[in-house]
Amino acid sequence: xxxxxxxxxxxxxxxxxxxxxxxxxxxxxxxxxxxxxxxxxxxxxxxxxxxxxxxxxxxxxxxxxxxxxxxxxxxxxxxxxxxxxxxxxxxxxxxxxxxxxxxxxxxxxxxxxxxxxxxxxxxxxxxxxxxxxxxxxxxxxxxxxxxxxxxxxxxxxxxxxxxxxxxxxxxxxxxxxxxxxxxxxxxxxxxxxxxxxxxxxxxxxxxxxxxxxxxxxxxxxxxxxxxxxxxxxxxxxxxxxxxxxxxxxxxxxxxxxxxxxxxxxxxxxxxxxxxxxxxxxxxxxxxxxxxxxxxxxxxxxxxxxxxxxxxxxxxxxxxxxxxxxxxxxxxxxxxxxxxxxxxxxxxxxxxxxxxxxxxxxxxxxxxxxxxxxxxxxxxxxxxxxxxxxxxxxxxxxxxxxxxxxxxxxxxxxxxxxx
Amino acid sequence: xxxxxxxxxxxxxxxxxxxxxxxxxxxxxxxxxxxxxxxxxxxxxxxxxxxxxxxxxxxxxxxxxxxxxxxxxxxxxxxxxxxxxxxxxxxxxxxxxxxxxxxxxxxxxxxxxxxxxxxxx
Numbered sequence: 001x002x003x004x005x006x007x008x009x010x011x012x013x014x015x016x017x018x019x020x021x022x023x024x025x026x027x028x029x030x031x032x033x034x035x036x037x038x039x040x041x042x043x044x045x046x047x048x049x050x051x052x053x054x055x056x057x058x059x060x061x062x063x064x065x066x067x068x069x070x071x072x073x074x075x076x077x078x079x080x081x082x083x084x085x086x087x088x089x090x091x092x093x094x095x096x097x098x099x100x101x102x103x104x105x106x107x108x109x110x111x112x113x114x115x116x117x118x119x120x121x122x123x124x125x126x127x128x129x130x131x132x133x134x135x136x137x138x139x140x141x142x143x144x145x146x147x148x149x150x151x152x153x154x155x156x157x158x159x160x161x162x163x164x165x166x167x168x169x170x171x172x173x174x175x176x177x178x179x180x181x182x183x184x185x186x187x188x189x190x191x192x193x194x195x196x197x198x199x200x201x202x203x204x205x206x207x208x209x210x211x212x213x214x215x216x217x218x219x220x221x222x223x224x225x226x227x228x229x230x231x232x233x234x235x236x237x238x239x240x241x242x243x244x245x246x247x248x249x250x251x252x253x254x255x256x257x258x259x260x261x262x263x264x265x266x267x268x269x270x271x272x273x274x275x276x277x278x279x280x281x282x283x284x285x286x287x288x289x290x291x292x293x294x295x296x297x298x299x300x301x302x303x304x305x306x307x308x309x310x311x312x313x314x315x316x317x318x319x320x321x322x323x324x325x326x327x328x329x330x331x332x333x334x335x336x337x338x339x340x341x342x343x344x345x346x347x348x349x350x351x352x353x354x355x356x357x358x359x360x361x362x363x364x365x366x367x368x369x370x371x372x373x374x375x376x377x378x379x380x381x382x383x384x385x386x387x388x389x390x391x392x393x394x395x396x397x398x399x400x401x402x403x404x405x406x407x408x409x410x411x412x413x414x415x416x417x418x
Numbered sequence: 419x420x421x422x423x424x425x426x427x428x429x430x431x432x433x434x435x436x437x438x439x440x441x442x443x444x445x446x447x448x449x450x451x452x453x454x455x456x457x458x459x460x461x462x463x464x465x466x467x468x469x470x471x472x473x474x475x476x477x478x479x480x481x482x483x484x485x486x487x488x489x490x491x492x493x494x495x496x497x498x499x500x501x502x503x504x505x506x507x508x509x510x511x512x513x514x515x516x517x518x519x520x521x522x523x524x525x526x527x528x529x530x531x532x533x534x535x536x537x538x539x
Contacts, residue, residue, distance in 0.1 A: 039479065042533075047486035049469045049532060063470055065484040070513045132443035149472055177500055179473065197427035200468075203491075204425070252522070383504040389431045389448075 001106040008319050009097055011088050011100070011109040011264065011311050014043020015298020017117035018280050019309040021080050023316035024115070032080045033109065035099055037087050038256050041075065042068035044117055044142070045305065050170055052197075056306035067305060068315040091116075091268040094290045111348045113291045113319035116265055116279070116311065117310075120258040120297040122167075128256050131218045131395045137225030141167040141255040145174070154178055156251025160228050161185040162216050166194040166303065170253020171204035174254075182208050185232050185246050186236055191367055193255070195303065216252065217244065222356060225247035225250050258301045265294065275344040276300040282333065283347050283358045283402075284318025285311060300346045300361060303395050308359065311346075314359055334404055339411035341365050342373075343392070352404045359399050360410065367391040368415040375400045376409040422462055426454045437462040448503060466490035470532070478510035478535045485518050486532040491525040499523045511537045533538050 007029040010017045011404045013036035017139065025032045028225045043228045045053070048064025055061055067181045075082065086101035096110040123142040128317060130138070135154060139147075159180050161168045164187040169199065170369075172182050185203065185256050190213045192199055202209055211230070218229040234245040262270075270317065271288035278299040279287040295315035296308040332352040336345045343365040362373075368390050375383040383400045390412070403406050426433040428483040436447040446458035452485060460466075468490050472482035491499060500524045508518060512535045519529040 020438075046533070049486070050485060051470055061468065063484060064485045064534040066486065066514060069533050149484065150480050152472070154475070173487070196425060198430040200425050200427050205467075256428045280539060339520075382539055388429075 001103055001108050003029070004033070004107060004109045005111075006109055007112045007323055008115060008316075009033045009035065009113075010115045010117055011091075011097070012043065012117035012119055012296075012298070013038070013041035013047055013082060013084070013304050013306045014117060014119050014296065015068065015071065016119065016298070016312040017041075017043070017115070017311035018068070018075060020070065020115045020293075020295055020316045020319075022074055022078065024320055025080050027317065027320040029112075029320050032078075034075075034080060034082045034349045035086045035088050035097070035109075036082065036084045039081060039084055040083070040231060041072050047145045047154075048170075049149050050174070053305050056304065057309060059270065064305070066320055070381050071309075088264060088384040090291070091264050093268050093292075097289050098204070102361050111291075113293065115312075115315050115319050116287070116292065116294040116298050117296050118261045118264065120260045120301055122254070123257040123259060125254060127338040128254070130160075130216065132220060133222050133224045135223055137218065137220040137221070138219065139252050141165070141171045141253050141401055142251050144171050144251070148174060148178060154180060156180055156225075156249070158183060158249040159253050160216065160247055160249045160253040161253045161255060162231070162256035163187060163257070164189075164193040164199070164210060165255040165257060166198050168253060169194045169202040171255070172208050173206060176206040176208070180251065183249055184208065185210045186214045186216060187212050189213070191391070193257075193393060196391075204411040215239070216331065219252060220246075225252055228252055235311040244359050248395050249275045254270055255372070257416055258297065260298045260301065262298060263297070265292075268292070270294075273344075273348050276346060276348075278346070280349065281347040282322070282331075283314075283356060284351050285315035286318050286322070286349065290331075292320075292321075300344070302361070304394060307395065307397050311361070333406045336360070337407050337408050337409045338362075341368055341371070341390070341414065344409050345410055348406050349400050350408060355401060355403050357399050357403050358408075360397070361365045362396040362410060363388045363392055364396070364412065365392065368412075370415045374409075374411045375402075377402060378406040382408075424458065424461055425531065426457055428453045428457050430442045442459040444450060450518060465493040467493050469496055469499055469522075469527070469529070470512070471503055473529075474508060475512075475535065475536045476509045478512075478538050480535065483508050483512055483518075483535060485529050487522065487527040488527075488530055489527045492528045495523050495525050499529075510514065 045064040045068035231239040293315040333349040475483040
């Protein structure tokens with residue numbers, strides 16, 4: 001087995017991994033390694049040919065491919081090692097990585113610090129209890145995107161989209177432009193899963209209807225999908241009798257959510273947050289295992305890649321600091337506590353003591369207008385921010401000061417709109 | 419008087435706009451800021467979109483090359499521009515920013531590669 005010693009190893013060469021490796025090298029980590037299971041760097045951005053990326057970070061709307069290329073070009077100017085076609089099999093709490101590839105065989109990599117950047121994957125048909133057979137033609141939105149944008153195949157001619165997450169909306173437009181008839185988008189929730197601008201630009205522009213509180217109750221066809229039955233759902237998501245409708249289609253596109261890909265994290269004993277489905281993180285994006293950090297969609301599913309890159313740089317700063325200073329005594333933490341309309345918070349905890357600026361990422365439970373978000377520490381309001389509009393798909397990102405002297409409560413009361 | 423209803427996408431506030439023409443002037447109702455007013459007027463008079471698609475690619479691991487328009491093009495030209503991309507084939511290597519089609523469909527925008535693709539080994 002080949003043995004390597006690295007200052008920092010990054011798992012995944014998507015937007016998070018690339019930004020983390022570049023920042024770690026820039027801050028002075030000398031031996032930086034990226035391990036990537038795909039044949040090239042860039043991650044999911046390589047199939048995101050649409051524009052809208054980079055508005056926060058670069059001040060312009062770029063294609064996903066363009067956004068990735070900026071980081072890939074920067075990587076090529078460094079001495080960071082990128083190993084593609086390489087599968088990480090195991091991580092240990094002592095920061096050793098076991099990986100393998102055809103070129104290198106088995107590898108044991110001892111690391112000063114590890115940054116997890118494995119991203120997320122799509123929820124599949126098996127996870128949403130679809131009734132009926134399992135014919136060909138039921139694909140996740142990301143698979144359809146890969147077929148059309150990278151491999152050059154059209155996987156159907158008439159499509160129904162289940163779920164209104166952003167990838168589903170983007171694919172509604174993409175399929176329409178490529179000549180696939182999109183019969184409609186069905187969302188089981190009473191509110192859309194994706195960003196408003198995607199609903200406008202991807203559905204309204206193409207006269208595609210979004211049916212809320214509606215779902216696919218049966219799939220038809222044995223070998224190839226022939227159609228689906230859709231129905232309206234009540235508040236318990238039970239189909240309302242008499243509202244069923246048969247739609248002929250040969251493609252059912254699933255855009256029903258993303259799940260952080262944390263098998264490696266769980267395998268090495270990292271404590272998880274059931275809400276984010278990512279590791280429990282502190283303000284440096286360090287996990288519960290000292291020296292192992294996480295960023296990007298493996299930490300929490302972000303909706304903007306700009307935030308993914310930011311989170312990666314936070315993790316890289318933490319990892320480099322760990323590399324130089326280590327952690328002398330066991331860390332003590334205060335919690336970040338969601339209150340009112342706040343559903344989830346990253347980071348979930350903050351190191352005790354010492355005034356610091358923390359980058360917070362939040363999601364709300366339900367849409368609301370004219371709200372105030374308060375950052376409270378020991379019954380004192382440290383900061384308050386107004387928002388004209390909040391909704392679950394629109395992540396709230398902001399920086400606030402915290403002293404680490406007590407739990408930080410992030411509270412959003414119901415809006416004042418009449 | 420034909421009113422056009424639309425949702426503003428300038429910010430997440432998502433104002434519902436009504437836009438119409440009255441005595442030679444474009445009127446916007448429902449916007450809560452100047453940028454929203456401007457967006458409503460532009461969408462009414464000359465809607466434009468970025469065009470992103472792919473073209474056939476040879477000599478590389480992938481079969482398609484991602485492309486993007488160098489600027490927004492009139493919405494009504496999108497279909498025509500896409501049709502013009504149908505017959506285009508590009509050979510690797512390609513660098514991001516390489517012009518694939520100049521002045522697509524007379525729109526004034528070029529179609530450029532949105533990523534770099536090395537030649538296959």
